[in-house]
Amino acid sequence: MTLERYFHMLGGTGESSYAANSTLQKRIASGAMFLVEEAVELLVSAIPSSKTSLVFADLGCATGANTFVMLSAAMEAMSTTCTKLGRPIPEIQLLLNDLPGNDFNALLGPVLSSYKQKINESMSESGSIPFYTAAAPGSFYERLFPKRSVHFIYSSACLHWLSQVPLGLNSTTEGPINKGSFWISKKSPPNVSKMYLEQFQRDFSSFLKFRREEVHSEGHMVLIIPGRLSADPSTEESAVWISWYEEGLQDLVSKGIVKAADVDSFNIPLYFPSMSEVKSIINMEGSFEVIQEDVYEILYSDGLDAIPADIANIWEKIINISRAVLEPLLISHFGNSIIEPLFSSTLPKIYAKQFFKEKYKSANLAISLKKK
Numbered sequence: 001m002t003l004e005r006y007f008h009m010l011g012g013t014g015e016s017s018y019a020a021n022s023t024l025q026k027r028i029a030s031g032a033m034f035l036v037e038e039a040v041e042l043l044v045s046a047i048p049s050s051k052t053s054l055v056f057a058d059l060g061c062a063t064g065a066n067t068f069v070m071l072s073a074a075m076e077a078m079s080t081t082c083t084k085l086g087r088p089i090p091e092i093q094l095l096l097n098d099l100p101g102n103d104f105n106a107l108l109g110p111v112l113s114s115y116k117q118k119i120n121e122s123m124s125e126s127g128s129i130p131f132y133t134a135a136a137p138g139s140f141y142e143r144l145f146p147k148r149s150v151h152f153i154y155s156s157a158c159l160h161w162l163s164q165v166p167l168g169l170n171s172t173t174e175g176p177i178n179k180g181s182f183w184i185s186k187k188s189p190p191n192v193s194k195m196y197l198e199q200f201q202r203d204f205s206s207f208l209k210f211r212r213e214e215v216h217s218e219g220h221m222v223l224i225i226p227g228r229l230s231a232d233p234s235t236e237e238s239a240v241w242i243s244w245y246e247e248g249l250q251d252l253v254s255k256g257i258v259k260a261a262d263v264d265s266f267n268i269p270l271y272f273p274s275m276s277e278v279k280s281i282i283n284m285e286g287s288f289e290v291i292q293e294d295v296y297e298i299l300y301s302d303g304l305d306a307i308p309a310d311i312a313n314i315w316e317k318i319i320n321i322s323r324a325v326l327e328p329l330l331i332s333h334f335g336n337s338i339i340e341p342l343f344s345s346t347l348p349k350i351y352a353k354q355f356f357k358e359k360y361k362s363a364n365l366a367i368s369l370k371k372k
C-alpha cells in the first residue's frame, strides 16, 4: 500500500493536532533560513525586472504552521534585493502541497488568515508583499505543477517519508523479515537497511526528476531533510523515539492488547539519510547543482515551547510531538483500540524513563539547489 492512501498529520488546530505540536519542525526550518534568503536573492537577481509575479511552492506543508517561517524569510530577502536593485517587488503565488488526506480546510482557513496578519505586522516597515495561495494536493513523488512554472521550491521535514514501506519487507514466501522491529534497528537483518536505502534512492531520484520538469530555468530549491551524521543507518541517533514506540508496542503485545504478528508485519516508511547519500543521488540524477549545504542538530527537548509547570502533563506534551505524526499510521495498521493504552499509559512510562536520560538530538541536512 502506498503512503498516499492513508498518511497525514493529525489535522485541525486542537491540542494534539500537528499545528499545535510542530515547534520542533519550526526550529528545524529556522536553522536553514539563511539558505532560503540566499536562494531568493539569487533568483530575484536573475529574473528580468519586468516579471511581476513569482511562483513559490512548499511541498509537504502539513497544516501550514511552519510555511510562515519560509514565507517571511523569502519576503524579507525579496524586499531587500529588489530595493538594492531598484526594481519593483514581484507578487507571490504560493502553492501549498501535501498528500490529499491532509487537513487543507485548517490550512486554508484559520492558519492562512493568521499568517496574513503576522506577515502584515512583520513586514510593516518595508511594506507587505501581496501573496495569493492555492492548495496543490498530491504526492511530491509525482508531477504536481505545469512545466517550468515554479521559481522556488521549498520542503522541510518531509523527504525522510518514503512513498511506501520498502518492497520485500513483508515477503510473500518468507513472511515478515523485520520481526519484532518496525524500522531499521540493531536487531534487524542487514538486508533491511539496504532495502530502506534503495527505497530512499528510488523516491528521492523521482522527486528530483519531477521537480526538474516543473522548475523554471532560473529556479532554486531549498530542501531540509531530517537525516543522520553517522554512516550506519541502524544507529538510533536521529530516531531514538522510534525505539520507544517499538518498546511500547511490545508492552501491548505482552498485555494481549496487540498481536505479535501485527507488530512483525508493521514497518514505517521513514529513512533518515546521510548528507553523502543525498548528494550522491543528486549527482547521479543530474538535474540540479548543489549551491550550498549545511548539517545541524536540534535538541528534541527544543520541541517544547516551554516545560509545562504541571509535571503530570509533561509526557502528554512531549509525546504529542510524535503522536501528531504517527497516530494515523498506527490506526491504519492496528486499529483505534491501541490508541488509548499506548498514548495514555505505556508510552508515558517509557518516556519518563528515557527522555531526559541524554540530550537527544535530531540531525538535519539542508541543501540549496539550482536547476542546471
Ligand SMILES: C[S@@+](CC[C@H](N)C(=O)[O-])C[C@H]1O[C@@H](n2cnc3c(N)ncnc32)[C@H](O)[C@@H]1O
Residues within 6 Å of the ligand: 003, 007, 008, 009, 022, 025, 026, 029, 059, 060, 061, 062, 063, 065, 066, 067, 097, 098, 099, 102, 138, 139, 140, 141, 155, 156, 157, 158, 161, 162, 163, 325
Ligand atoms: C513532519 S510534516 C512537516 C510539515 C511542514 N513542512 C513543517 O515543517 O512543519 C511532514 C509532511 O510531509 C507530508 N508528506 C509526506 N510524504 C509526502 C508526499 N509524498 N507528498 C506530499 N507530502 C508528503 C506529510 O503528509 C506531512 O504533512
